[in-house]
Amino acid sequence: MTLAYIGLGSNLDDPISQIRHALSELGELPLCQLVATSSLYTTRPVGPQDQPDFINAVAALETKLSPLALLDQLQALEQRHRRRRLQHWGPRTLDLDLLLYDQEMIKRPRLQVPHPYMHERAFVLVPLEELVSTAKHKPIMLHHQPLTYWLTHLDQHEIQRLDDADVSTSATV
Template identity: 50%
Template sequence: MSTIAFVALGANLGNPVKQLQEALALIAALPDSQLLLQSSFYSSKAVGYTDQPDFINAVAQLETRLSAAQLLHSLLEIEAQCGRQRTFQDAPRTLDLDLLLYGDARIMQDHLIVPHPRMHQRAFVLRPLLEIAPDISISGLGPAADFLALLADQQLSVLTESKPLR
């Protein structure tokens, strides 16, 4: 049985646009999975540790037969393949992939929490998510659009050179 999952992508070191494009190609090549949609790319200020370059962010929707744990493992492998090093929380990074939603599942395991526990607090996640899934709800919390309305202070700009996959 397949599940619809949403993955957030972000990068702010090296060539972030190119790195997100490469990550999307690697996500599209995952076994038993199909990349369905990708949002435009957005530029945003860093959250948490703010003394770093701006981020480029996007969200992808895929249909997968991988379990949530298998999908997370695959995303972590893609991060490593793209040079991700985990030095400290909220550190600059070549690539960050977060499993946001896995169908309507609510999962709390060691390193796997779905829905992503901070997604409703981040405009750089919600705006691209709502671009490709305007009526999406966050399992257990409610419509994602309700949360985006509360985050007007988090400024984003869409990158004109990015084209969403539809």
């Protein structure tokens, strides 16, 4: 089994529920097992600011799928959540990004791993660090630097961890 990390984001149609359902569905993908999930976080959108804030998380998934087969499964899951690609960095019901696939470096037209912008995004690195710090996985290196290096170079004021009360209250509104 290969360990892959998946970034999740949503800012439409009850984003907390979108992320919760997607996390559950990740564990049901063929030849995959969900092994860990981060807390949920709220962040301002990247790009156009005239859209709702995002709910983000990261999941650790053990898989026997190849990277491109896993990408196909992630995109199919986005489609089941009615993902529409109308605007670059625009609002979405569900966004799933293959962040890391073991220690592999992949550069293909459809897929780049590690995700090319993840080292610039607190909404990816903060939940990823949460997972890595609680597990006994290999240290994560991005552009020849450890994950902790990139965390110290990011503005983390724009990301807020949701506690259980926030998630419960939001889910009932």
